[in-house]
Amino acid sequence: MSSLTVALAALAATATLPGVSVAAPASRDVDPCAKIAGQEFVVPADAMACLTYFPFNATLRQNVLDVVSKVFDFYTFEDYYLEPVPEFQQPAVLIREELARINSTEYNSDYAFNKDLFDLTNSLNDGHTAWFPFCYWSAFQNILPAPVVSLSVNGTEDVYVVPDLADFVPLLGANYTAYYDAIGFDWTRLAGARVLEIEGLDAYAYADYVADTVTGNYLDHGVRVNSAFSSYRIADNVFSQRVGDIAGPLFPNQDNLTMTVVLANASVPETVVVPYLAAFLGSPFTDAASYWENNCAANNETNGVDNALPGGSRAVGGRKQPRAALHANLVTGANIPSQLIPTLQNVTGSEGVIKNYLLDDNQTAVMFVGSFSPDDYYAFQYDVADAIAAFQAAGATRLIIDLTNNGGGYVCLGEFLHQYLAGSNFGFPGYSTAIRANALAKQILAADITLDNTGEVCFYAPNNWAYTNDTIMPETDDYFVPEVNRTINGVLYSESQRFYDVCTPFNVSIPAEPPFDLSKVVIVSNGDCASTCAQFSTLMYERHNTTTAVFGGKPGEVMQFKGMAGEQVLEWTDIDSEIKTAGLKDDPLAPPDLLVYGDFRHNWRTAYSWRDEQTPIAYYSELPQYRFAYTPETYMSAQNLWTFAAQELFKDE
């Protein structure tokens, strides 16, 4: 570890940077929420006054910590946090000691308690496992009218304010820009400015700091640095520009950001204090009481249900679909400026999360897979089949798959895309997986077997899974018997027998042989490839040696091609429903219902690497074969990036 990293880690632990307001309870005489009711955008200090108005409540703390500590018993990666993981620059996190600290800390608001607990879970850097208090998290998103990126200009990498600023910021809305007009702040002059320092730190050091204190989600520090920057993505089925975690954090706890910049048309540095403005993303309210009622109090969808009862949720097709994705709530961008949308010949199958094109060379097909969480599970499969047929009809012989900012989704759609590219003759397209065998999990499975709970109503049911010979388990096979013991960081860890997902039959027929020579299939991304995306890209790498090129990041810093590589996430409602459906809600090991509106999700199932069957893919270091810096041409133009990638990655042909 460099001394800089140590210094920053110490800073993160003990201090707040200038510009970060320290939450203090507002005066009780005025209602600070009423003041901002109905506004689309609010000054961060006003948002914080509302959020910190609700007093600390010891009953709520006990309730939340009871849920959180009992759900942690199911967490597959808990013991990995006992020691640092140097390959990913992940420090140790002593989860149980931290929970005990939070249990005995005095807080001056309910916000302060929830923020401390959020920060603990966020420091795990596993977006599958975190406490999301919807009262506070992503209720107000702070947005700076100066998102930043790392660009190589004339061979030198530096941090810049996004060059497309003048086109992008107005897309955040007329009320957003009206605020800056009203206070006389001219953000337009910052377009393309070179950023030397942020908050008194070197600009890259500040990106490292945000990666370690704000971003979360991805175990690998290098991947998180890219999340701090602005980038292109598919959101709501269209091209979108993510503002990045420096310019778009999900708590409104910073009033402004001090940047030392060299303006695009200048040569002398100047220091600019850029004010944030917070976008309200929660449910409407008129005052503090209705803010609490509509955004903070538990509602009819907060907790799980007994799915076996009439009215419980029944899986279509007899089996619940496992999912692995970033939390859906992240609203961190706006549509991309229209001149940055590809103008290439588009190819069929592009209506949803996938966008398909043919490059001008007529040889290179591009499939931008923006997500594995489509509106329509079946349409995703038809889109892939239609696009590949069209690529082949056009004579394309090579394929670029873009996974930039793919937040994951259905586990089986990742396996589907892999199977489609590898051909059905390849055999099973996924991973061997296991579930943690804690005492309550074992009781749940035993009860499900006794109660005849099948995959239609619960995830623990054996008939959701297949043995590693790809035969579906009978409803009666207790796969925790015998449990499998391992030692992780000196601690005994018990889990189920290894088993496979059951994703077949797929809804389109799979070609027997690969539609493209697999040595001519390459992946490009920014490393922010989460969950099902991480599984898909790891499968392509581990099973086919697929070449991956990762763009961006901090120059000189190592970076994985994936992050957040669990196998299946259960939301709080999911695990609570599992417990209720098994009739075990009264068990002393079972968590109570949440009294507040929030989600404590966790990574419930592990995928093990094909290259090291004792190591989860999440903890197996796999680096991309190529790293490229973004340039002013490629950072927001996917078309330019693909054209560049085709030249670089197929240059031997």
Ligand SMILES: *[C@@H]1O[C@H](CO)[C@@H](O)[C@H](O)[C@H]1NC(C)=O
């Ligand atoms: C920036 O934010 C800090 C912390 O809230 C505040 O003290 C300072 O006055 C702000 N600066 C400007 C120029 O608004």
Ligand SMILES: *[C@@H]1O[C@H](CO)[C@@H](O)[C@H](O)[C@H]1NC(C)=O
């Ligand atoms: C701007 O905010 C006002 C409320 O303050 C709202 O009525 C209006 O719809 C907003 N404008 C846009 C374009 O969303």
Ligand SMILES: *[C@@H]1O[C@H](CO)[C@@H](O)[C@H](O)[C@H]1NC(C)=O
């Ligand atoms: C704390 O929260 C509980 C549960 O919502 C509630 O019953 C109680 O009145 C609250 N206590 C205070 C002092 O507001």
Ligand SMILES: *[C@@H]1O[C@H](CO)[C@@H](O)[C@H](O)[C@H]1NC(C)=O
């Ligand atoms: C928190 O502390 C209380 C005692 O004050 C204890 O009863 C409770 O079990 C603790 N909760 C957790 C989650 O550790």
Ligand SMILES: *[C@@H]1O[C@H](CO)[C@@H](O)[C@H](O)[C@H]1NC(C)=O
């Ligand atoms: C990059 O090089 C070109 C040509 O030499 C020069 O005009 C331009 O000013 C340089 N840009 C920067 C940011 O150094």
Ligand SMILES: *[C@@H]1O[C@H](CO)[C@@H](O)[C@H](O)[C@H]1NC(C)=O
């Ligand atoms: C820089 O100067 C050019 C030419 O005068 C002008 O068009 C452009 O808007 C300026 N850019 C900025 C960021 O001020």
Ligand SMILES: *[C@@H]1O[C@H](CO)[C@@H](O)[C@H](O)[C@H]1NC(C)=O
């Ligand atoms: C919860 O209540 C809302 C509003 O009344 C309703 O729209 C929704 O369908 C309810 N959800 C469930 C699961 O009952």
Ligand SMILES: *[C@@H]1O[C@H](CO)[C@@H](O)[C@H](O)[C@H]1NC(C)=O
């Ligand atoms: C494909 O291109 C056509 C013509 O430019 C455009 O109208 C259409 O919206 C594009 N379709 C998609 C899915 O991007």
Ligand SMILES: *[C@@H]1O[C@H](CO)[C@@H](O)[C@H](O)[C@H]1NC(C)=O
């Ligand atoms: C690609 O195909 C189009 C349409 O068939 C044709 O006009 C164009 O010349 C081709 N380009 C190359 C590089 O062959």
Ligand SMILES: *[C@@H]1O[C@H](CO)[C@@H](O)[C@H](O)[C@H]1NC(C)=O
């Ligand atoms: C698959 O494995 C299971 C468990 O070992 C075994 O019971 C079953 O007979 C096997 N099925 C086939 C078709 O080999």
Ligand SMILES: *[C@@H]1O[C@H](CO)[C@@H](O)[C@H](O)[C@H]1NC(C)=O
């Ligand atoms: C695994 O460890 C548990 C707890 O020590 C023990 O009860 C169990 O017998 C062990 N199982 C196997 C298969 O070794």
Ligand SMILES: *[C@@H]1O[C@H](CO)[C@@H](O)[C@H](O)[C@H]1NC(C)=O
């Ligand atoms: C991938 O590369 C590794 C190491 O070079 C080699 O052992 C393996 O056989 C290759 N696998 C495939 C499917 O080409």
